[in-house]
Amino acid sequence: MDDSHDYSNEEPTHHVTGLPVYFAVFIALMVLTILTVWVSRVPIGRANTLVALTIAVTKATLVILFFMHVIHSTRLTWIVILASFLWLGVLFVLTFADYLTRSWSLY
Amino acid sequence: MSDAALPEEHPHHPFLQHHFEDMGQQHEASTLGMWMFLATEILFFGGFFCAYAVYRTMYFGAFRAGADHQNWRIGAANTIVLIGSSLTMALAVWAAQTSRRKLTVIMLILTLLLGGVFLGVKMYEYHSHWEEGLFPGTHFTYVDHQHPELTKGIELFMTFYFGLTGLHAMHMIVGVGLLIWMILRAYRGDFGAEYYAPVEVMGLYWHFVDIVWIFLFPLLYLLHY
Amino acid sequence: MTSQTIDDVQFIEPIPKRNYLNVEYGVFSWLLTKDHKRIGILYLISVTLLFFVGGIFAFLLRLELLTPEGDLFTSDTYNKLFTLHGIVMIFFFLIPAIPSALGNFILPIMLGAKDLAFPRINLLSWYLYVIGALFGIYVIVTGGVDTGWTFYTPFSTQYSNTHVFATTLGAFITGFSSILTGLNFIVTTHRMRAPGLTWFRLPLFVWSIYATSIVQLLATPVLAITLALLMFERVLGVGIFDPGLGGDPVLYQHLFWFYSHPAVYIMVLPAMAVVSEVVAAFTRKRIFGYSFVAFSSLAIAFLSFLVWAHHLFVAGISVYSAMVFSFLSMLVAVPSAIKVFNWTATMYKASVSWQTPMLYILGFIGLFTIGGVTGLFLAALGIDVHVTDSYFVVAHFHYIMVGGTVMAYMAGIHYWWPKITGRMYPEWWARLGALLVFVGFNLTFFPQFIVGYVGMPRRYHAYAPEFQVLNVLSTAGATVLAVGYLLPMVYLLWSLGWGRKAGANPWGAVGLEWVTSSPPPKDNFHETPVVTWDAYDYPAFLKAMKETQHV
Numbered sequence: 001m002d003d004s005h006d007y008s009n010e011e012p013t014h015h016v017t018g019l020p021v022y023f024a025v026f027i028a029l030m031v032l033t034i035l036t037v038w039v040s041r042v043p044i045g046r047a048n049t050l051v052a053l054t055i056a057v058t059k060a061t062l063v064i065l066f067f068m069h070v071i072h073s074t075r076l077t078w079i080v081i082l083a084s085f086l087w088l089g090v091l092f093v094l095t096f097a098d099y100l101t102r103s104w105s106l107y
Numbered sequence: 108m109s110d111a112a113l114p115e116e117h118p119h120h121p122f123l124q125h126h127f128e129d130m131g132q133q134h135e136a137s138t139l140g141m142w143m144f145l146a147t148e149i150l151f152f153g154g155f156f157c158a159y160a161v162y163r164t165m166y167f168g169a170f171r172a173g174a175d176h177q178n179w180r181i182g183a184a185n186t187i188v189l190i191g192s193s194l195t196m197a198l199a200v201w202a203a204q205t206s207r208r209k210l211t212v213i214m215l216i217l218t219l220l221l222g223g224v225f226l227g228v229k230m231y232e233y234h235s236h237w238e239e240g241l242f243p244g245t246h247f248t249y250v251d252h253q254h255p256e257l258t259k260g261i262e263l264f265m266t267f268y269f270g271l272t273g274l275h276a277m278h279m280i281v282g283v284g285l286l287i288w289m290i291l292r293a294y295r296g297d298f299g300a301e302y303y304a305p306v307e308v309m310g311l312y313w314h315f316v317d318i319v320w321i322f323l324f325p326l327l328y329l330l331h332y
Numbered sequence: 333m334t335s336q337t338i339d340d341v342q343f344i345e346p347i348p349k350r351n352y353l354n355v356e357y358g359v360f361s362w363l364l365t366k367d368h369k370r371i372g373i374l375y376l377i378s379v380t381l382l383f384f385v386g387g388i389f390a391f392l393l394r395l396e397l398l399t400p401e402g403d404l405f406t407s408d409t410y411n412k413l414f415t416l417h418g419i420v421m422i423f424f425f426l427i428p429a430i431p432s433a434l435g436n437f438i439l440p441i442m443l444g445a446k447d448l449a450f451p452r453i454n455l456l457s458w459y460l461y462v463i464g465a466l467f468g469i470y471v472i473v474t475g476g477v478d479t480g481w482t483f484y485t486p487f488s489t490q491y492s493n494t495h496v497f498a499t500t501l502g503a504f505i506t507g508f509s510s511i512l513t514g515l516n517f518i519v520t521t522h523r524m525r526a527p528g529l530t531w532f533r534l535p536l537f538v539w540s541i542y543a544t545s546i547v548q549l550l551a552t553p554v555l556a557i558t559l560a561l562l563m564f565e566r567v568l569g570v571g572i573f574d575p576g577l578g579g580d581p582v583l584y585q586h587l588f589w590f591y592s593h594p595a596v597y598i599m600v601l602p603a604m605a606v607v608s609e610v611v612a613a614f615t616r617k618r619i620f621g622y623s624f625v626a627f628s629s630l631a632i633a634f635l636s637f638l639v640w641a642h643h644l645f646v647a648g649i650s651v652y653s654a655m656v657f658s659f660l661s662m663l664v665a666v667p668s669a670i671k672v673f674n675w676t677a678t679m680y681k682a683s684v685s686w687q688t689p690m691l692y693i694l695g696f697i698g699l700f701t702i703g704g705v706t707g708l709f710l711a712a713l714g715i716d717v718h719v720t721d722s723y724f725v726v727a728h729f730h731y732i733m734v735g736g737t738v739m740a741y742m743a744g745i746h747y748w749w750p751k752i753t754g755r756m757y758p759e760w761w762a763r764l765g766a767l768l769v770f771v772g773f774n775l776t777f778f779p780q781f782i783v784g785y786v787g788m789p790r791r792y793h794a795y796a797p798e799f800q801v802l803n804v805l806s807t808a809g810a811t812v813l814a815v816g817y818l819l820p821m822v823y824l825l826w827s828l829g830w831g832r833k834a835g836a837n838p839w840g841a842v843g844l845e846w847v848t849s850s851p852p853p854k855d856n857f858h859e860t861p862v863v864t865w866d867a868y869d870y871p872a873f874l875k876a877m878k879e880t881q882h883v
Contacts, residue, residue: 016201016204016205017197017201019198019201022194022197022198022201023194025194026190026191026193026194029190029193030187030190033183033186033187033190033324034183036324036325036329037179037183037329040179040325040329040330040331040332041331042332043331043332044332045332048331048332052325052326052329053322053325055325056321056322056324056325059318059321060318060321060322063193063314063317063318063321064314064318066197067193067194067196067197067310067314068310068311068314068315069307073138074135076139076522077138077139077142080139080142080143080146081142081146083146083546083550084145084146084149084150084550085149087150087550087637088149088150088153090637090638091150091153091154091157091554091590092153092157092160094638094640094641094653094656094657095157095161095583095586095590096160096161096164097650097652097653097656098582098586098641098644098649098650098653099161099164099165099650100164101650101652101653102649102650104650104651104652124451125446125855126445126446126447126449126451126524126855127524132523132524135523136449136450136519136523136524139518139519139522139523140449140450140453140515140516140519143515143518143519143549144515146549146550147511147515147549147550147552147553148553149553150550150551150553150554151553151554151556151557152557153553153554154553154554154557154558154587154590155557155561157587158561158572158583158587161580161583162578162579162580165580166578243568243570243571244568244569244570245568245569259571259577259578260578262570262571262577262578263571263572263577263578263579266564266570266571266572270561270564270572274560
């Protein structure tokens with residue numbers, strides 16, 4: 001995390017992503033959009049939600065890594081992103097720790 | 108340190124603020140600042156998504172019935188429009204990075220147009236839901252005749268639908284305002300390889316709003332099973 | 333090392349004619365300033381005003397509780413008084429007090445920076461705070477709000493006919509002020525440190541404020557969305573939390589406390605930041621176990637997010653999750669205890685000089701420990717069910733927030749007063765004030781532990797006659813406490829005109845803020861400092877000062 005002095009030497013921030021990458025990512029996002037619509041009409045029960053979320057996470061990851069240049073960003077940027085999702089995970093997991101175990105006490 | 112010592116060798120960039128040592132530090136500070144802001148946005152939307160998840164678990168049947176009132180074709184088309192605007196936004200940043208003034212302006216205008224199309228389609232959807240009596244609260248007149256017991260849950264779904272997409276649309280509107288400002292600055296020729304942080308930061312915000320929609324689309328339109 | 337100590341060093345830097353206070357004049361030079369020091373002072377003035385507003389409510393509450401009958405106010409008025417006391421003190425005083433007022437002033441100087449990374453956003457955050465506070469004032473003037481500071485649904489959304497909307501909007505807006513301050517601090521700490529100032533040379537104040545900022549950044553948005561949903565529900569009559577429309581009121585409590593429990597650490601971590609600085613300065617020692625104290629701040633910032641549902645033990649959450657939350661709640665005690673042990677170890681066998689800031693800190697350590705240990709009682713599921721919503725809880729969190737945060741805030745004000753104003757406060761009066769605050773505080777809140785444990789519930793304007801003796805003691809203590817808080821107002825304002833002029837380093841402490849003149853110049857330093865010493869490393873600091881200042 002020692003980033004105090006060398007900020008001007010950190011090449012990553014001025015990395016210019018090539019155009020083909022942007023177009024490839026765009027096509028991938030289109031394909032995944034079509035896939036998520038298609039798969040939602042296949043009855044696989046509870047797995048539908050899981051698949052839909054997996055596709056959404058994949059799309060979000062593509063946007064974050066390439067459109068938002070995180071793949072070439074400093075470690076600190078990674079930490080910020082991972083931390084915010086970790087905190088979001090805490091919110092979900094501990095909230096559902098209540099909701100999903102409420103019925104347990106009935107038995 | 109260098110501010111006073113080396114005035115001749117390092118002429119200040121016109122957009123360097125006095126409390127930064129150099130453009131690199133300023134650029135790093137602004138992108139980090141935007142990422143921090145997006146972290147708060149993740150938790151802001153996250154709280155809303157968490158509430159959605161709780162009720163979806165409780166009332167899955169009603170939520171599915173509610174989602175049947177969404178036109179998934181319109182939703183999918185709008186998703187494509189928004190992802191398209193993300194592409195043009197990314198290209199605008201690229202153009203600014205490589206000092207292509209004209210292309211920067213064109214790409215920003217394209218982003219603006221696609222964002223406008225998205226919002227227009229959204230307005231159309233809102234209007235048709237309103238007509239159907241699906242706007243929650245006192246205007247909610249819809250009754251599910253096949254399963255009347257689901258009506259309350261459908262209203263809850265519609266509350267989340269309007270809340271989540273409305274919050275998203277508000278972020279889009281802020282983004283449109285920022286875009287207009289960026290277009291003016293790009294047209295004026297403020298940006299180049301030395302200084303493009305505002306376009307990049309604007310881009311980060313725009314992509315984030317896109318990501319929110321990437322989650323909203325399957326969660327609100329595609330609950331068939 | 334020579335036998336010369338830091339007190340023998342004369343900081344010969346002449347007091348410059350121009351400093352941040354007299355570089356510009358006029359109202360607009362303050363209201364439109366981008367200087368973090370001036371914004372810090374704007375915050376200092378505004379939080380002080382609201383502290384006294386909240387204090388008046390507290391005093392009225394104690395006055396009502398002098399007698400068992402509800403004879404001074406109706407129960408409705410009493411409900412409004414404790415609600416407004418809570419809202420004003422928490423949202424408009426405790427949360428911004430140390431980070432936004434003192435942190436704003438000191439943090440960039442400690443980092444050797446000219447300003448925060450985003451000076452305009454810093455000013456914006458003060459304006460957001462003021463707008464939020466004006467909503468609060470508007471509510472107070474037009475008839476108040478009676479939901480309690482927690483705005484629990486469905487009372488707040490369906491039944492209360494007071495100004496819930498305006499109050500929550502005010503809290504919502506102030507939340508963004510808090511977020512932007514935290515954002516600014518984190519970016520500044522990462523990107524604007526002076527040459528040589530590595531992470532492990534940072535003063536512990538910076539570590540703790542940094543941890544606070546993380547909490548502000550990641551918790552406050554959840555409060556924002558929760559209050560937004562509440563306003564949405566109240567205005568449109570939709571049923572997000574209303575059980576009548578299929579909502580779950582416990583979900584509101586989950587989301588609310590996801591913010592509001594970490595918010596306790598938004599209040600306490602900055603207090604701990606001040607403690608580390610003051611203890612190091614008045615013991616003339618490096619803080620024992622520097623890295624433990626530093627990392628315990630980050631540990632608290634994280635663990636504080638894992639414990640929120642201990643506020644919901646009687647709200648109908650599942651017993652299994654209650655057990656998990658009970659266990660997790662106890663974990664937070666570990667990093668807090670690490671800090672207390674390390675401060676105490678620093679004082680051990682040191683020649684402590686008992687000046688006013690150190691007196692307040694001594695109070696902090698004792699009172700925070702009592703507050704923390706009673707917090708463990710409350711974390712334990714069984715005891716919590718017994719004392720929920722009793723005065724025991726009230727006493728516990730006042731030991732943390734008043735005994736902890738306000739004590740440290742007072743310490744910080746006195747410690748940095750010479751730096752902020754260039755003047756010394758009168759030491760004798762200040763010690764008297766510290767004594768009054770300590771005695772008054774304990775007299776006010778210790779009886780509440782007892783009266784709560786034997787069963788007096790909170791938030792009622794009348795109570796059973798057998799509780800009266802303890803309540804009279806408490807009200808008497810509140811009077812002493814009020815004098816203790818008013819006294820500094822008088823002598824600090826006096827010192828602005830007649831106080832002794834302070835040198836650059838009146839305490840002989842280590843740190844960049846003591847290198848620059850008092851008050852500092854507009855850009856904080858005449859030339860960018862180079863840091864060659866570890867935090868609180870007296871010999872190395874002395875050496876560096878000798879070299880650069882030709883002592």
